[in-house]
Amino acid sequence: MNLRYVYQELTRxxxxxxxxxxxxSIGIAxxxxxxALSLAYHEAARAPLxxxxxxxxxxxxxxxxxxxxxxVFPCSAVTIKKDxxxxxxxxxxxxxxxxxxxxWVFDPNRAWTVLGIEQANPVGPSLLKNFVAEGxxxxxxxxxALVEAAFARQFxxxxxxxxxxxxxxxxxxxxxxxxxxAKIAVANLYLPLAEAQVIxxxxxxxxxxxxxxMGDVNxxxxxxxxxxxxxxxxxxxGLMGPKTAVATPDSFLKxxxxxxxxxxxxxxxxxxxxILIAVLIAFKTMAGNVAERMREIGVLKAVGWTRRDxxxxxxxxxxxxxxxxxxxxxxxAYAAASALGFMTVSIPIPWEMSPTxxxxxxxxxxxxxxxxxxxxxxxxxxxxxxLLSTVIGGLTGALLGxxxxxxxxxxxxxxx
Amino acid sequence: xxxxxLVGADLTKTFDKLTVVRKASLSVGEGExxxxxxxxxxxxxxxxxxxxxxxxxxxxxxxxxxxEISGATEDELALFRRENVGFVFQSFxxxxxxxxWENAALPLFPVQMTTEERHxxxxxxxxxxxxxxxxxxxxxxxxxxxxxxxxxxxxxxxxPKIVFADEPTGNLDTATGDAIxxxxxxxxxxxxxxxxxxxxxxxxxKTADRVVRMQDGEVLS
Numbered sequence: 001m002n003l004r005y006v007y008q009e010l011t012r013x014x015x016x017x018x019x020x021x022x023x024x025s026i027g028i029a030x031x032x033x034x035x036a037l038s039l040a041y042h043e044a045a046r047a048p049l050x051x052x053x054x055x056x057x058x059x060x061x062x063x064x065x066x067x068x069x070x071x072v073f074p075c076s077a078v079t080i081k082k083d084x085x086x087x088x089x090x091x092x093x094x095x096x097x098x099x100x101x102x103x104w105v106f107d108p109n110r111a112w113t114v115l116g117i118e119q120a121n122p123v124g125p126s127l128l129k130n131f132v133a134e135g136x137x138x139x140x141x142x143x144x145a146l147v148e149a150a151f152a153r154q155f156x157x158x159x160x161x162x163x164x165x166x167x168x169x170x171x172x173x174x175x176x177x178x179x180x181x182a183k184i185a186v187a188n189l190y191l192p193l194a195e196a197q198v199i200x201x202x203x204x205x206x207x208x209x210x211x212x213x214m215g216d217v218n219x220x221x222x223x224x225x226x227x228x229x230x231x232x233x234x235x236x237x238g239l240m241g242p243k244t245a246v247a248t249p250d251s252f253l254k255x256x257x258x259x260x261x262x263x264x265x266x267x268x269x270x271x272x273x274x275i276l277i278a279v280l281i282a283f284k285t286m287a288g289n290v291a292e293r294m295r296e297i298g299v300l301k302a303v304g305w306t307r308r309d310x311x312x313x314x315x316x317x318x319x320x321x322x323x324x325x326x327x328x329x330x331x332x333a334y335a336a337a338s339a340l341g342f343m344t345v346s347i348p349i350p351w352e353m354s355p356t357x358x359x360x361x362x363x364x365x366x367x368x369x370x371x372x373x374x375x376x377x378x379x380x381x382x383x384x385x386x387l388l389s390t391v392i393g394g395l396t397g398a399l400l401g402x403x404x405x406x407x408x409x410x411x412x413x414x415x416x
Numbered sequence: 417x418x419x420x421x422l423v424g425a426d427l428t429k430t431f432d433k434l435t436v437v438r439k440a441s442l443s444v445g446e447g448e449x450x451x452x453x454x455x456x457x458x459x460x461x462x463x464x465x466x467x468x469x470x471x472x473x474x475x476x477x478x479x480x481x482x483x484e485i486s487g488a489t490e491d492e493l494a495l496f497r498r499e500n501v502g503f504v505f506q507s508f509x510x511x512x513x514x515x516x517w518e519n520a521a522l523p524l525f526p527v528q529m530t531t532e533e534r535h536x537x538x539x540x541x542x543x544x545x546x547x548x549x550x551x552x553x554x555x556x557x558x559x560x561x562x563x564x565x566x567x568x569x570x571x572x573x574x575x576p577k578i579v580f581a582d583e584p585t586g587n588l589d590t591a592t593g594d595a596i597x598x599x600x601x602x603x604x605x606x607x608x609x610x611x612x613x614x615x616x617x618x619x620x621x622k623t624a625d626r627v628v629r630m631q632d633g634e635v636l637s
Binding site for chain 2: 004005296298306
């Protein structure tokens, strides 16, 4: 193989080289960007759960409270027993767990959405501590409350006030701007989990719908091994009953509705088509090139080039051409990814995951998690694309080179 | 005639049912310039192909520089041609994307050698062909005569034992053809180059040491 000859062939047959490189690079760019988009939607779908440090949320829907008085469960989240939590915690693939207790409390003069949280557990709503707008975060072991800032403004609640909820009093130690925090498991009032459990256990209307004991909760957050999320979700559902609502990133992916989001098959088939286009372009261009150069190859053989010399020459030309196409395709894909990164995507949060009473202001309004589509091209995908392009070049060059190198010089030079 | 460097004995070549060369025998001595003449279609080029190892005979034997090549494989023939044989074709057959010096050095491309050495050898030959100022030119920018001189340089670059020329002036005007013949004659005269030339031009053939005639696939004299 002679690199000078390779260089001259590629640069002095510019039109052919440019057509081949552009054609192939489009195929490679399509392949990369389709997969990058698919990955971006998958990553976006992880965002709502990632915000609360979890990969899976578990709720058990129940009956509608018979009367809206005192502390009740939202119908989307009734009791999860302590022994069920313990059993889930022992499942393979579980890397961490968090719990919370979401209540609707109807006091005579005010309705609250109350969330009992584990203050220090990184899995669950404890990320609220990063969004304290005034005052401080809840301290361990103290019966105190955080109030959502907008709610506090609406009802004139200030840090330092004492509020009464379901007959229990709590000093307000801080205001939290929940609009900046997660969209899942949001409330007007945040209490230590143990305090919320006391309220729930003492509530007759709640007990009549779903028996509740201290240690029970109604929201379960699971952090899982990434490759085991789907299996673990199925196991949890099996363990806790078919009516259990188990949300995973896939649940949000389905809500996104995009082709890229809904179907890995679509991405796979589209990628396959892109690769096929790339292969066909490479093959057609190379085949045309080789057919044009039959006489030239006859001359090479006449002056002493062996079959191996000819094959290696054509193989190198093809590999270099396809490598350039791969790199160009990748560059185009990076440019497209940068442009697509400006797109925003709104992920609808089901009411069940952030339930507020319908009859309260804003109670039935749809909630969205809006974020920029996180399009990026992992190095593994970039490497695969360039490698694939090079392999296509190698196979095409080797196949055509081997075939064309069989020609006898006398056959093509006979007709002067 | 000096000791024979090329011997073709009882060569027959049949394509399907058509016999193009029939029981042809021909010897060329070392340093001899032989012209193979005959009418168009009489089998001259096919015989040249058989004798040069471009084509394998249906029957008969070819020996070049003492080595019988009739039974060699394609690759063995290619390597043999690279080391022993030079070709000059009627239509030059230069590679359009390579410069004059790169075309001249084409047989050396598969040989382990530095680019500088290839360039030096090609430049030396092109200087002799009075193409020193055309070395970086592409074939498309060369005249017919210049192209054929590049082709002659290519034929000589591997120091061949014999040069096969197939109608080397066939695509050239008379004056340019004469100039090319002068180069071939000079090579023969001054360097003792063995040349077997196919031509249908009897005037050109007269410049050779010996003229061999062909008719209907058979060697007459």
